Amino acid sequence: MQRYFLETTAHDGDQISLTAAVYHHWVTVLRAEVGAEAEFVDATAHLFHGRLTTLGDSATVTLTAVPTPPVELPVDVTIVCGLPKQEKAEWITQKATELGVARVIFYGADWSVAKWQPNKVAKKLTRLTKIAHGAAEQAHRLRRPTVSYAKNLAEVLQTPYDVAVMAYEESAKQGEQSALNQQLQAVTPGQHLLAIFGPEGGISPAEVTQAQATGATLVGLGPRILRTETAPLYFLAAVSMVLELQQPR
Template identity: 75%
Template sequence: MQRYFLDEPVTTGQQLNLDATTYRHWVRVLRAEVGDQAEFVDSTAHLFHGELTRVTDDAATVTLTAVSTPAVELPVSVTIACGLPKQEKAEWITQKATELGVQHIIFFSGDWSVAKWQGNKVAKKLTRLNKIAAGAAEQAHRLIRPTVSYADNLAAVLQTPVTTTLVAYEESAKQGEQSALNQQLTHLRPGDSLLTIFGPEGGISPKEIQMAQQAGAALVGLGPRILRTETAPLYLLAAVSMVLELQQPR
C-alpha cells in the first residue's frame, strides 16, 4: 500500500483534502479511484488508512482511520555526520541511510574534504536531499522522515546533543581493533541517541580526531576492511539494527 507523510496531526474519522503533491502522485500517476486506500503518517508518527472518497479534476478527499503502529523505527535515534563526499554520493547516502533507519543526517565540511558546497547553493542542496529522504521514508514504510542538514565544520557537529558519540576511524581498523563498536552499541538502551562521524574521501584529520576525543567521542573500527565514505554509514546502521533489533528477545 502506498504511504504518504502529513505535516499536521490528524484524527480517526477526519476528512482530509490531499495536498497537490500527493494528489498528483496517487490520483494522477498511480490512477487511484474512489474506494482505494493508502497509508498516511501524521506529524506525530501515527499511522492511518485513508480511503479515497471524492475525486475531482484538481482535488481529492480521503477519510482517515487510525491503525496500530508497527515497530519499524530503530530503538535508538541515530545521527550520521558525513564529511562532504564527492559527486552525487550525498544523495546516495541519504536515500540508503533512510532505508536503514537513520533519523538525522549531517553533511559537514571536513579538514580533508575534497568536495565543497558553495554558500549560495547549500539551501538548494538541502531541499533536494530532504526530498530524497522523504521519498525513501515513504518507500521504506517508515514513521519518521529523517532530516538532512549542513555544518561548516566538525566542531559544529560535535555540538549535537546525544547520549553517545563515535568516530568511524580507519586507523582503528588497520590496527586490528574489532570490538569497540560492538561494546559501544551493546551499552545503548531504547530511547538513547547515537551520533557517528564519518570522514570524507580524504579521511579525518588528526586535528579533528583530537577534537572529537576531547568532546568525549570514542574511536571505533568498522570491521577489518577499509570502507568507502558512502559505504561506512550503511555498515554502522546495519550494525545498530543487528545489535539492537535482531538480537534482542521479542
C-alpha cells in the same frame, strides 16, 4: 500499499484533503480512483489507512486509525558525514533513510575534496530532504529524517548526544574489533547516538582530537577499509542487528 506523510496531527474518522504533491503522485501518476486505499502517517508518527472518498480537481480521504508497527530504530541515530564527492550525498541520504537514520549531517571536513558553496547549500539541502522523504515513504517508515549542513566538525560536535563514535580507518588497520560492539551494547532505547564518518580524504588528526575531546570513541568497522558512502550504511546495519534483531521479543 503506498505511504504518504501528513504535516498535521490526525484522528480516526478524519476527512482530509490531499496535498498537491500527494494528489499528483497517487491520483495523477498512479491513477487512484474513489475507493482506493493508501497509508498515511501523521505528524505524531501515528499510522492510518486512508480511503479515497471524493475525486475531482481536488480529492479527500477518510482516515481509519490502525495499530502502529515498531519500524523505527529504538535509538535516535545521527550520522555525520564529511562532504563526499559527486552524487554520493544523495546515495548516503537515501540508503541511510531506508536503514532507519533520524538525522543526516554533512560537514566540511578538513580533508574533504568536495566543497559546498554558501549560495548553493539551501538548494542542496532541499534536494536531499526531498530524497529523504521519498525514501521514508518507500521504506514505510513513521518518521522522516532531517538533513542539514555544518561548516566543520567542531560545529557538529555542539549537537547534544548520549553516545558518540567516530569510524576511524586507523582503528580498522590496527585490528580493533570490539569498540563498536561495546558502544552499541551500552546504548539504551531512546538515547541519541551520534556517528561520525570522514570523506574520501579521511579524517584529519585535528578532527580525531576534537571528537575525542567531546567524548567520542574511535571504532573500526570490521577488518576491511570501507568507502565513504559505504561506512555509514555498515554502521546503521550494525545498529539494527544489535539493537533490533538480537533483542528478545
